[in-house]
Amino acid sequence: MAKGVVVVATRPASAEHEDEYNRWYDEVHLPEILAIPGFVGARRFRAPGSADYLTIYEIEGDDLQAVLAGMATGRAERTTTDALATDPPPVVTLYELLGD
Numbered sequence: 258m259a260k261g262v263v264v265v266a267t268r269p270a271s272a273e274h275e276d277e278y279n280r281w282y283d284e285v286h287l288p289e290i291l292a293i294p295g296f297v298g299a300r301r302f303r304a305p306g307s308a309d310y311l312t313i314y315e316i317e318g319d320d321l322q323a324v325l326a327g328m329a330t331g332r333a334e335r336t337t338t339d340a341l342a343t344d345p346p347p348v349v350t351l352y353e354l355l356g357d
Contacts, residue, residue: 259353261321263296263314263328266348267341274340275308281338282312289335290314295324325351 269278287299291314298315318324328349341347 258317258319259321260315260317261351261353263316263325264350264352265312265314267310267312268308269310270340270342272308277338278340281336281340282310285336285338287312290328293324293327293331294318295321295327321351321353325349 267282269275282301287301290296291299295316295318296314297317300313302311302313303309304311316324
C-alpha cells in the first residue's frame with residue numbers, strides 16, 4: 258500500500274474571518290475530509306505573523322491519485338464557508354512517500 262501526503266495551502270477570506278475560518282476548518286472541514294477513504298490523519302500549521310495556513314493530510318491506498326480524487330468527488334456534499342479565501346483558490350499538492 259502506498260503512502261503519501263496531500264499538502265493544502267489556504268487562508269481566511271479576511272482578518273475579520275480568521276476565527277470563523279479556524280473554527281470551520283477544525284470542527285467541520287477536517288472531520289469531513291478525514292471521513293474520505295484513504296485519508297488517515299491531518300496536521301495544521303500557520304506561518305508566524307501571517308494569515309497563510311498549511312494542512313498536511315496523511316493518505317494511504319493502492320492508488321494515491323484515486324485517494325486524492327476522492328477529495329474532489331464529494332466536494333458538493335461538504336460544508337463550505339465564506340470565511341475561506343477562494344481567490345486565489347487553495348493550492349493542493351500530492352507527495353508520494355519514498356522508501357519505507
